[in-house]
Amino acid sequence: MTEYFLEPASLAKRHRAERRYRLYGQLAIGLALLFLVLIFTSLIARGYGALQQTEMRLDIIFDKDVIGDGGIQADYQKLARNALSEIFPGVKNRKDKRKLYQLLSDGAGYQLGNSVQNDPSIIGARQSIWVLAADDVDMYLKGNVTEGLDESERRLNDRQIAWINALQEMGRLELRFNSRFFTLGDSREPELAGILGAMTGTLFTLLVCFALSFPLGVLAAIYLEEFAPKNWFADLIEININNLAAVPSIVFGLLGLAIFLSLLNMPRSAPLVGGLVLALMTLPTIIIAARAALKSVPPSIRQAALGLGASPMQSVFHHVLPSAMPGILTGAIIGMAQALGETAPLLMIGMVAFIVDIPQSIVDPATALPVQIFIWADSPERAFVEKTAAGILVLLAFLVAMNLSAIILRRRFERRW
Amino acid sequence: MLKKAFVSLAIAGAVFAQTGMAQARDQIRIVGSSTVFPFATAVAEKFGKTTAFKTPVVESTGSGGGLKLFCAGIGDEHPDITNASRRIKISEIEKCSANGISDITEVKVGYDGIVIANSKKSDRMALSLKDVFLALAKNVPVGEGKLVANPYKTWKDINASLPATKIEVLGPPPTSGTRDAFVELAMEGGCKAFPWIKALKKTDKKAYKALCHTLREDGNYVEAGENDNLIVQKLDANPKAFGIFGFSFLDQNADTLQGSLINAMDPSFENIADGKYPVSRALFFYVKKAHVGIVPGINEFLAEFTSEKAYGEEGYLTDKGLIPMPEVERKQFRADVGSMTSLKM
Numbered sequence: 001m002t003e004y005f006l007e008p009a010s011l012a013k014r015h016r017a018e019r020r021y022r023l024y025g026q027l028a029i030g031l032a033l034l035f036l037v038l039i040f041t042s043l044i045a046r047g048y049g050a051l052q053q054t055e056m057r058l059d060i061i062f063d064k065d066v067i068g069d070g071g072i073q074a075d076y077q078k079l080a081r082n083a084l085s086e087i088f089p090g091v092k093n094r095k096d097k098r099k100l101y102q103l104l105s106d107g108a109g110y111q112l113g114n115s116v117q118n119d120p121s122i123i124g125a126r127q128s129i130w131v132l133a134a135d136d137v138d139m140y141l142k143g144n145v146t147e148g149l150d151e152s153e154r155r156l157n158d159r160q161i162a163w164i165n166a167l168q169e170m171g172r173l174e175l176r177f178n179s180r181f182f183t184l185g186d187s188r189e190p191e192l193a194g195i196l197g198a199m200t201g202t203l204f205t206l207l208v209c210f211a212l213s214f215p216l217g218v219l220a221a222i223y224l225e226e227f228a229p230k231n232w233f234a235d236l237i238e239i240n241i242n243n244l245a246a247v248p249s250i251v252f253g254l255l256g257l258a259i260f261l262s263l264l265n266m267p268r269s270a271p272l273v274g275g276l277v278l279a280l281m282t283l284p285t286i287i288i289a290a291r292a293a294l295k296s297v298p299p300s301i302r303q304a305a306l307g308l309g310a311s312p313m314q315s316v317f318h319h320v321l322p323s324a325m326p327g328i329l330t331g332a333i334i335g336m337a338q339a340l341g342e343t344a345p346l347l348m349i350g351m352v353a354f355i356v357d358i359p360q361s362i363v364d365p366a367t368a369l370p371v372q373i374f375i376w377a378d379s380p381e382r383a384f385v386e387k388t389a390a391g392i393l394v395l396l397a398f399l400v401a402m403n404l405s406a407i408i409l410r411r412r413f414e415r416r417w
Numbered sequence: 418m419l420k421k422a423f424v425s426l427a428i429a430g431a432v433f434a435q436t437g438m439a440q441a442r443d444q445i446r447i448v449g450s451s452t453v454f455p456f457a458t459a460v461a462e463k464f465g466k467t468t469a470f471k472t473p474v475v476e477s478t479g480s481g482g483g484l485k486l487f488c489a490g491i492g493d494e495h496p497d498i499t500n501a502s503r504r505i506k507i508s509e510i511e512k513c514s515a516n517g518i519s520d521i522t523e524v525k526v527g528y529d530g531i532v533i534a535n536s537k538k539s540d541r542m543a544l545s546l547k548d549v550f551l552a553l554a555k556n557v558p559v560g561e562g563k564l565v566a567n568p569y570k571t572w573k574d575i576n577a578s579l580p581a582t583k584i585e586v587l588g589p590p591p592t593s594g595t596r597d598a599f600v601e602l603a604m605e606g607g608c609k610a611f612p613w614i615k616a617l618k619k620t621d622k623k624a625y626k627a628l629c630h631t632l633r634e635d636g637n638y639v640e641a642g643e644n645d646n647l648i649v650q651k652l653d654a655n656p657k658a659f660g661i662f663g664f665s666f667l668d669q670n671a672d673t674l675q676g677s678l679i680n681a682m683d684p685s686f687e688n689i690a691d692g693k694y695p696v697s698r699a700l701f702f703y704v705k706k707a708h709v710g711i712v713p714g715i716n717e718f719l720a721e722f723t724s725e726k727a728y729g730e731e732g733y734l735t736d737k738g739l740i741p742m743p744e745v746e747r748k749q750f751r752a753d754v755g756s757m758t759s760l761k762m
Contacts, residue, residue, distance in 0.1 A: 072467065072468065072469060073467055073468070098731065102736075106463070106733070110466050145672070154671070154672055155669070155671070155672075187462055188455065188458045188459040188462050188737070189462075261494070265494055267442075267494075268446070268494065269474055269476070350474075350476055352476065352477065353474050353475060353476040353477070354454070354457075354458040354461065354462075354474070354475040354476075354477075355472070355474050356461070356462050356465050356466075356472040357465070357471060357472050365444065365474045375477075377644065377646060378451075378644050378645070378646060379455065379646075380455065380645070380646070380665045380666045380668075380669040380670075380737075380738060381669055382669060382670070
């Protein structure tokens with residue numbers, strides 16, 4: 001019968017349409033991959049520089065006349081300055097000296113201060129130490145300074161460049177691995193800025209967020225899916241939860257400001273409040289995902305449990321919930337990944353701030369990774385460009401790790417019927 | 418197993434709630450202007466690293482937002498210091514005193530120039546304030562007392578000595594303090610160059626303000642967001658465009674950008690410091706006297722900020738792009754901070 005209707009021309013046409021459709025699909029995927037590759041190459045090209053930092057080897061004399069007993073207030077920067085002057089004894093007048101000292105980072109002084117605090121016995125000794133060079137020197141070594149410009153248009157003048165070249169020839173200036181980026185908090189000096197503060201802040205915030213939104217979300221989903229009577233009120237709740245999932249995140253920030261900060265007097269800029277606000281935001285996502293996962297468990301499981309004498313609660317907690325867990329976890333982790341990237345609600349509760357100290361608990365002031373990226377992107381110093389890109393890479397690594405754990409969890413617990 | 422997990426989560430929640438109880442604050446909190454932010458953070462960091470006090474937390478909320486938080490009351494949950502890229506308004510002082518904050522110490526930090534810059538790939542422009550006003554105002558005067566919607570499309574239309582390129586200026590949005598200052602100093606400055614408009618100020622202040630303070634919205638002035646770095650990058654990509662931003666961004670990007678001359682003045686460090694460059698403004702911060710002695714370290718922080726090695730002629734803040742005040746003023750504000758002189762207006 002069918003052959004009767006199939007004219008060869010129409011068949012060829014349909015095959016062509018089929019091939020075209022596949023081609024469109026492949027093109028779409030190819031294009032998406034191309035953009036992804038573009039983003040990653042540009043980020044990595046910009047960001048890998050942050051893994052290296054220019055350091056300067058100086059013969060430091062821990063002079064007792066300069067630093068006294070090694071108190072926290074002492075002028076450690078002067079130790080580095082003296083050592084640098086020693087290398088260039090020809091630099092005498094005040095203005096030139098100032099230019100010379102600009103090659104040093106403020107971090108040099110902090111670094112020397114720390115070594116004295118850790119081991120006061122080095123006072124009076126002479127040591128060869130790698131200290132940080134200024135961000136302008138770093139940018140010059142990394143080739144981010146345009147050559148052939150008039151002196152007035154450069155951050156470094158001709159003499160400074162001559163000094164840098166001389167130091168390089170002496171083997172006293174080189175790019176070294178920048179572990180500070182992973183061990184320090186934020187700083188106004190690009191060479192001292194690290195991501196650890198923001199990472200800890202994000203971790204605390206997400207922990208609070210997960211600890212609240214996961215149990216609440218799962219319990220709400222179980223009740224709504226398994227126990228709640230089906231009536232207009234349940235429908236109303238369902239509609240509202242779906243709507244909540246689509247509310248712009250800044251609204252939750254305003255809510256957090258009004259309730260947690262103004263009414264409950266919780267501390268500003270704390271990961272605790274950040275976590276609470278983000279929990280409100282992720283709750284609907286988790287509820288929706290958990291309900292879908294519970295729904296996908298075949299009714300035969302429930303009926304079998306009930307038939308064997310289990311109470312409704314036992315049937316849910318012993319049989320349905322474990323089967324639905326992979327789906328619930330995936331939903332929860334997707335919700336958390338969404339929370340990971342949020343800055344808007346954090347703005348309202350004071351987490352968009354310059355914070356140097358690394359938070360020790362969930363009530364210490366902290367920022368989060370996306371906020372840190374934003375602050376760096378907004379800083380005038382050019383050396384922050386590579387920090388920004390490196391910060392984005394760290395954020396992406398966080399995201400990939402979370403998604404990967406979602407996949408692993410699902411693989412491990414998945415059960416098929 | 419699941420039950421256990423839930424119980425432990427509940428316990429964790431309870432512990433969180435316990436530690437969440439407010440405790441006395443041992444850390445200075447600063448809010449306010451995004452223009453002062455790079456300077457306040459530099460001082461905060463130095464202060465944290467060279468003293469036994471914790472590093473102050475600095476939030477960038479904008480001048481108006483900062484003063485709103487600052488004036489909300491006295492106590493741990495309110496900030497101690499707010500930065501502003503303009504002076505505090507009478508209305509804000511009234512709001513402060515309504516909330517019990519009667520003693521505020523005002524500290525001027527230094528100056529900031531606002532530049533109109535373009536890419537080095539194009540020629541440098543020499544503008545007068547009048548040119549700036551005519552290029553960017555929504556309505557411009559023709560003849561005596563008559564206004565028309567801004568008809569100028571190229572710079573040459575305004576002033577025959579300027580090039581015939583399209584007027585394309587990227588600048589900050591209305592929420593920005595930089596925009597407020599630009600409108601007040603540059604736009605109003607150019608506006609006043611017309612004698613009849615200057616006379617209008619006395620007779621009809623509202624009309625005067627509407628005329629002088631409104632930027633055009635027909636596409637020649639583009640609001641480019643609060644991020645000055647974004648404007649810098651866009652200028653590099655589009656050599657015909659101009660950008661409006663703070664001096665520190667020009668200072669950091671002097672190899673790719675050039676500041677236009679305004680009234681024949683180059684936006685250089687020296688010209689802004691001498692007050693010769695017409696578009697410059699003072700930066701401030703305000704301290705809540707009631708918090709001094711309660712929150713530890715405020716006095717020491719103020720001493721650090723007003724020290725010669727910070728806001729002085731060759732201090733570290735000038736490396737960040739701050740334009741220092743003359744010595745007399747620096748001394749005066751250092752003395753004010755020492756005695757915590759209250760603001761009187």
